[in-house]
Amino acid sequence: MSASTSLQRRARWRVAEIVFWLVAFGALFAPAGKHLLLNEIAILALFALSLDLILGYAGIISLGHAAFFGAGAYAAGIFCKMVMPDPTAGLLVAIIVAAVLGFATSFLVLRGSDLTRLMVTLAVALVLHEVANALPDWTGGADGLQGMTVGPVLGTFDFDLYGRTAYAYSLTTLFVLLLLARLVVRSPFGLSLMAIRRNPLRAAALGVPVHRRLIAAYTLGAAYAGAAGALLAQTTGYVSLDVLEFQRSADVLLTLIIGGTGWLYGGIAGAIAFKILQDVLSSTSPQFWMFWMGIFLVVLALVGRERLTTGARGLVARVMRS
């Protein structure tokens, strides 16, 4: 198989993908009840997808990705409150703000080892958290942003108590951005990113402008994260300081690791697993869900996610064949 054929094969839509999206959109029409949770899953999935772009594809480990998530959330919130309540406009503004922030800080992650990047990204997020806390006139400080009344989506669909509109809005945004990500990742730009992740020296020797590509990838990842943040702000109608908390960055990193990096759907898979697990554990034992979550993570790490996915894929292949 030549290189171009294998690339073409990867770019094609698989049956599983199509089925997945049909089910996801189909869930919109399911009886009311779980749409709020589904909305949260969609938002976390988008956030994890944004991290995948910089971690799975560009190889930059970040412990502070919440910085862009939070920037997007506050941008959308402040925009809604002070300029216009239309959610789509707010979403676009949030994406731009997050992208600019990503671009500005991308220079900090170009150098150093993995640990350095980890710490720099963490520090940026923490600084942003302090900044948000120090500007209560804009952000509401520790009380959170008050007075957000989000307008109806596309002028017609109001955000309802059941979360159906919220889920539809988040899911559509996720779908559109995933389509875009698919295109980017299969493009020469995306392939060069993967080359950089594997071996930056070799990529540079091949003439790939490594730093410029990394900056572009980081900015794109930041933009996506900003979109996720905006979705959260708009669907909950509220923004508080914990969109910038370390816990957010840690959660999204965990989500992505659970789902698997580098295959775009890892974020979605991880989000589904993480949120459902959290929901189930939390309702069965509100005080001890952290314990079970910890056990799950340790076992998952020890057994090795690789073994799980190859095992799962082997199972699926056997089923398909028979």
Added chain:
Amino acid sequence: MATILFDGVAYGMLLFVLACGLAVTLGLMNFVNLAHGAFAMAGGYVTVVLMDKWGVPFVACLPIAFLAAAALGLVLERTLYVHMYGRSPLEQVLFSIGLVFIAVAVTDYFMGSSQRNIQLPAWLQGRREVLGASIGIYRSFLIVLCGALALVLQLALMKTRFGSRLRAAVDDARVARGLGIPVGFVFAATFAVGSGLAGLGGALGVELLGLDPYFPLKFMVFFLIVVTVGGTSGLMGPFVASLLLGVADVAGKYYLSSALGGFVIYVVLIVVLVLRPHGLFARAR
């Protein structure tokens, strides 16, 4: 302000004892152990329980806290950590965060969620006027003890056979093994000592930093900052980094308004990392 400088140095010394174990295990085993704070917490709680229930004097609790945390570290290393050595850093992160969650939940269950305190013995309380500056007795004790520890550790690293084996294993584990150095034993012993030191730091820190089940999550950031700024190729780096950060944090909060004071360490971190991405004292590799 001499008092502020003094306070900063005391805080920095405490951070050093807490974080040096992490620096060495990271440098040695290339393992990002985000659960390091859990060992510190263990030492803290051992001290609290010993003092509350059995009236053990504070100073006697310190070596016990060290031993208890070291034992815990040894057991965990041999049973769990050893399986994670070759894995990708992401899986190690997953693993150590999972451990932290378990540690936090278990501690919460057995010890309750409220902050715990200890009563220092009378001879460690109070302040004294020295050369015109008012300094706390407990903080002086910290500086002396942690300084002595740092010295002992550095001597052990540089002058003993174990120390040279450790340094060899850090430099290149494969070659070290080839030379007959029992690398697995070195790893286990180092991890145990590192965790023990964390436990000791946790015990010493109850008075200054407070203790509750969320301690590992709250302070993980600070340990990571020390290790990143200080580099992982020895003890000098983390020592200087801890002092720098301790003084910067305390001075920042004193001279600037509290809104800005909190940021100072993060800004220092970013500046240091931009100028010297491998830490202040990293050797060229």
Added chain:
Amino acid sequence: MLRRELLAIAALSVLPSVASAQETVKIGLILPMTGQQASTGKQIDAAVKLYLAKNGTTVAGKKIEVILKDDTSVPDVTKRLAQELVVNDKVAVLAGFGITPSAKATAPIATQAKVPEVVMAAGTSSITEDSPFIVRTSFTLAQSSVPMAEWAAKNGIKKVITLVSDYGPGIDAEKSFTEKFKADGGTIVENLRIPMRSPDFAPVLQKVADAKPDALFVFVPSGTGAQFVKQFVERGLDKSGVKLIATGDVTDDDQLNGMGDAVVGVINAHNYSAAHDSAANKAFVDGFKKANGGLRPNFMAVGGWDGMHLIYEALKKTKGDASGDKLIAAMKGMAWESPRGPISIDPETRDIVQNIYIRKVEKKDGELYNVEFATIPNVKDPVKAAKKK
């Protein structure tokens, strides 16, 4: 026949069914059971369980069911949990809310779904203004800070530095104390704020030591008080003539015994002390201790207890009708004897009106207690009261 039944079921599953049509009245209790505020959640949960144990689970012919959810103090989780409780579990009342952002994030749900939101913990004054369905049984920071300022001015304290945690309730405390103290003729030397996650009070206490005011007014959230008092003493401030005055969150009953003798003599103002001398309180404290392994109830627990009492009494008044509007109408103006003293719900603001006590920390029978020595009766929330003038 079948189609009509299916349509009926479909219609019912989409419409929010009114709880009063059922035999069980469900209460959604959203608390921080894990995370930094976990001790608040645990105190309130224990108090709610105690109330149910003492008063039974049947009121006005309806069975009461409490559904506990952990929001880990993250407001968007609180909001989602509140929505799910209303939509899926069809709760008649939402209760709990450990921190201000959680209460505020849930306000639109309360309004939209017409479900009463009983705030048992959060303390920022503006919360009750966010929805006509919010009722509070806890306290506001202004309620304790203003009487503290008044007492200070009357007792020879002229220069004060305020020190608060940098978040909603802290800022409330700072503002209301400062206004009242200045109005009564005092001087505020400086307003200091400390970040929420600050582990070390040393630098800011050094500032206080350098400035040498008559008194230091402090507010830190419950849980951090012990650490603060220790460092206050460690810096020698207690011996340097700087009086420590505070809101009772600093000398939280939950932690008081562990603080050691350093805290004896601290004067503070608050709405509840475990040492409050009344039969109702004695029964409450004894019951609480017995059910929780000797743990002392604190002001958060009493907020939970009174929140449940409010719901029960409101249901009795509406004769079991659990619809939101009727419950809120019944709750307005309700008054009763709480373990903390006499309290009532202000019909205009739906906020709690209660006695504020000035207390001193003293040792009694080997344990530390906040002993009340002055009472300011029926304090309404000063921030909202000032707005009316």
